[in-house]
Every structure is written in C-alpha cells, then in structure tokens.
Amino acid sequence: MQTNFQKRDRYGMYTRGHGGPGPALMGADTLMGNDVFNRDGESLGDIKELMIDMASGRVAYAVLSFGGVLGLGDKLFAVPWAALALDTVNQRFTLGVPKALLKDAPGFDKGHWPEMADKAWARSLHEFYGTTEPIA
Amino acid sequence: MQTNFQKRDRYGMYTRGHGGPGPALMGADTLMGNDVFNRDGESLGDIKELMIDMASGRVAYAVLSFGGVLGLGDKLFAVPWAALALDTVNQRFTLGVPKALLKDAPGFDKGHWPEMADKAWARSLHEFYGTTEPIA
Numbered sequence: 397m398q399t400n401f402q403k404r405d406r407y408g409m410y411t412r413g414h415g416g417p418g419p420a421l422m423g424a425d426t427l428m429g430n431d432v433f434n435r436d437g438e439s440l441g442d443i444k445e446l447m448i449d450m451a452s453g454r455v456a457y458a459v460l461s462f463g464g465v466l467g468l469g470d471k472l473f474a475v476p477w478a479a480l481a482l483d484t485v486n487q488r489f490t491l492g493v494p495k496a497l498l499k500d501a502p503g504f505d506k507g508h509w510p511e512m513a514d515k516a517w518a519r520s521l522h523e524f525y526g527t528t529e530p531i532a
Numbered sequence: 533m534q535t536n537f538q539k540r541d542r543y544g545m546y547t548r549g550h551g552g553p554g555p556a557l558m559g560a561d562t563l564m565g566n567d568v569f570n571r572d573g574e575s576l577g578d579i580k581e582l583m584i585d586m587a588s589g590r591v592a593y594a595v596l597s598f599g600g601v602l603g604l605g606d607k608l609f610a611v612p613w614a615a616l617a618l619d620t621v622n623q624r625f626t627l628g629v630p631k632a633l634l635k636d637a638p639g640f641d642k643g644h645w646p647e648m649a650d651k652a653w654a655r656s657l658h659e660f661y662g663t664t665e666p667i668a
Contacts, residue, residue: 415649421593511552
C-alpha cells in the first residue's frame, strides 16, 4: 500500500526531537497499510488490521493481504503477532516465513472470518507459523 | 466522532451469521474514533489511537480526546487499556473514572508525546487511573 507509520502519523507521535512513544510503543492506526517483507527482501503484502484480544489487551493477530510475490491478493490471512518483527530502518514489517510455506497459509475471505476466539483454530494457526500462544 | 466498530468494519469481520472474531477479538482499525462514555452515560470523547507495546504485543494505552463534557478537545490523553471496557450494546467504550478526577488527567499536546517507554511515566499514569501495569 506504499505507506508506513511515519506517513500515517496524524498526531505527531514520531516527531523528532522528543522522546515520544516509538519504537517501543507504536500507534496501531499508523501501522495499517504498512508493508510486510520476507527475509529475502521480497514484498509479501501489507497489514490490513490488528486483531486485539479484548480481555488480555494483546494484539493476537495481524490480518495481512499477500498480494506481493505470492499473488494472493483476494484473501486475508491472520498471522500471529509474534511472527512479525518491526523493521524500523525500512519502516515496514518482516515476516520470517519462507515463501514456499506461506503458499499453504490458511486464509479466509472478506465477510467470512474465522471464529478467532476458538481454541482449536488458534492452536492450528500457531502451529502453522511456529509461534507460541501467548498466555493471557 | 459518531462512528463505531460496526460502521468502520471494512472487511466484514462483524458480519452476522458467521462466528467471526468479535466481540472477543476486535479489529484495532474499527475501534478508531469510537466514542468513550462514563458510567453516568455522559460522552467523554473518542479514541484517537491505540498504543501497542511492540515487544509484548499488548495495547498499553488508548489515546483519547476528551472533547465531551470535559471540554478538553485540544489535548490528548493516554489511558491504560485496563481502564476501558467495551460496551457491545451501545457500540462504544466505558471509562469508569469520575468526571471530577478526569479534569486532572495528565494530557499532552499533538507533536509533544510523552516518552511512553519511560517506567516512571507509566507508573504515575497507572497510579492516576488506579490500574495495574501489565506484566510483559
């Protein structure tokens, strides 16, 4: 989507010369549309949403579109937060999952979201991405 | 801002007839601009941002504008996530803090954000709102 957290900073949270929140704390709204690359420097897609577990206050998943090298632009993909790393130099995210594996990532269609509070669904997703389910 | 998570649902995550993520998991983008009321049913303001602690993946603070009954529209206020509750019936948030106390809430100006990773700042904010600092 060719945007990043600096461009989306409407409230001056990343203004230089002040301590500010970043990069330890980042504004959720400023992360929307930020690019996601793999470790080979290939564009995978971008961040469409961040799903917050309301009880714990944790970002459980980022919802991504893989319209980049994978060409899966029509589907949405929930990716565990722990699988993503902020790249402050390039102002984007890195998803350290090989392209070959991502082709089999479990996706869903707009309007047909999985029941994300379902434990079995969460477990299978964490298994796929090799991440650990956070303890509330 | 007269919006709510239903109106801001661009990807059909709250579409009826499917399990979906909500209300256990909510999309961060859909919460932007959502109203915040107090327990007396008075409008306090709305949600401008959600600040994510990147290491833990927790929403540390919501950033609010108190342009409602308090008339403090120009300032921004960081409010610990634990102080807010989602009101699914009215599709808004409830902040259970008395108006008299909120008048002394620590605010900041656009472009002059506090250093949110600072432990002393975090401690004083949690003291003000009577919330507990989450353990990473």
